[in-house]
Amino acid sequence: DIVLTQSPGTLSLSPGERATLSCRASQSVSSNNLAWYQQKPGQAPSLLIYGASSRATGIPDRFSGSGSGTDFTLTISRLEPEDFAVYYCHQYHSSRTFGQGTKVEIK
């Protein structure tokens, strides 16, 4: 199975700051079959980014995804209060696996 390693585990930032989240795969994820989800407490995950860089329907443009091969990044350009949550990367190239998550918390 492809192992996804997310870093950092926790990101402490203030509203208005830029957040950069990393997801590294143990082997190449071809066709950029990599997605990002946001999960808030007590809620199901929701899709933010698919195909490494395409925003899902209704996702604001402050969210962007980039990367290829084994290294992927989710960037939130200016954090809004509702963006403080846990973020997971997910590969759907070979079977399916998720990263362990990055928590973005208010500093």
Next chain:
Amino acid sequence: QVQLVQTGAEVKEPGASVKVSCKASGYTFSDYYIHWVRQAPGQGLEWMGWVLPNSGGTEFAQRFQGVVTMTRDTSISTAYMELSRLRSDDTAVYYCARGSRVTTTGTTAFDIWGQGTMVTVSS
């Protein structure tokens, strides 16, 4: 609107089985894969497998082989996940999620999720 609605919370004893349902609405149920993902308390997401509603075909993550069954009833647009021989470490929230459309080449991310079903395994 497009949604997946799951059954309510369950409490089971070790060794028992649990069956969780996931009812689809707002789209053609048979056209999309349904995946199951679980999340233990305070932990991350773990993919369990998928069922293809139009054929009943399934694929499971290796660690769930032999203990999970995924079925569907297309007449009521509902998918089911049954987990047997429950242990305390099966305590988790179980989610269904919509995957690829059957006519799509390749695989896709999970764009619609159910609200989750809490399964507690305790004696």
